[in-house]
Amino acid sequence: MNSIPWWGYVILAGLAWGTYVPIIFFGGQMLSPLNAQGNAIGVGGRLASILSVGVAYMVMAVVIPVALMATRDDAQASWRTVGLVFSGLAGVAGAVGAICVIFASKAAVDQAIIEGVDRATYRMYIAPLIFCLAPLINTVLSSVWHPNAKTGEWSNFHFEMPGLKLWAGIILVAAGTFLVLMSKEEAEASKGKPASPPPAAPTESPSPAQP
DSSP: OTTSOHHHHHHHHHHHHHHHHHHHHHHHHHTSOBOTTSOBOSSHHHHHHHHHHHHHHHIIIIIHHHHHHHHOGGGOOOOOHHHHHHHHHHHHHHHHHHHHHHHHHHHHHHHHHHHTSOTTTTHHHHHHHHHHHHHHHHHHHHHHBOOBTTTTBOOOBOOOOOOHHHHHHHHHHHHHHHHHHHHHHHHHHHHHSOOOOOOOOOOOOOOOOOO
C-alpha cells in the first residue's frame, strides 16, 4: 500500500465516491419488489441496499483492518478515548450520508411520479448537489475547527481565513452548480415543447387566361 502515491489514493477516492450514487440507486432498484407496471414499490429495496452497504463496510472497514493489525508490527494503534469517539463519529457521518443518498434517490423518483414528469428529473440533481455541498462544508469546518492531535485537545475553534482562493472556489462551485441545474431544466423544458408544424407549401394563384 505504501507504493501508491498520495494522488493515486485521491483518484481512487474520486472514482469510488463518484460511482457510488448511480451504483447504489441501481442496486436499490434491483432489490425492490415491483408492481404490475414494473415500478419499484415500498422501501424494502432501499433498506436491503443499506444492508448490503453495511456488509461491504464490515468487510472493508472491520475484517481487513483487524487482519492487518494482527499480522503487521507497524499496524498497531494507540486506543485513546478521544480518537475512538471522533473516529466513531466519522463512521456515523459516513453511514448517514450513504443512507441519505439512498433515500434521496427514492424520494426524487417518487416526487417525479407524483408530478407526472420523467423519473430522472430530480434524481439527476442529487450527485451534483452533494458533491457541491460537501467540499464547501469541509472547507468551512476546517477553517474554524483546529484540533490538536498531540495533546488530544479537540475544542479549539477559531476562524482562519484561507485566502481569496476560498471565495473564488465558492463562486466557481455555485456557478457550476447553477449551470448544471439550468442545463437540466432547459433540456427537460425542450422535451415538453410540442413539435412545430412544418411550414406550409406556397400555393400559386392561377394565371389569368390569355385573350
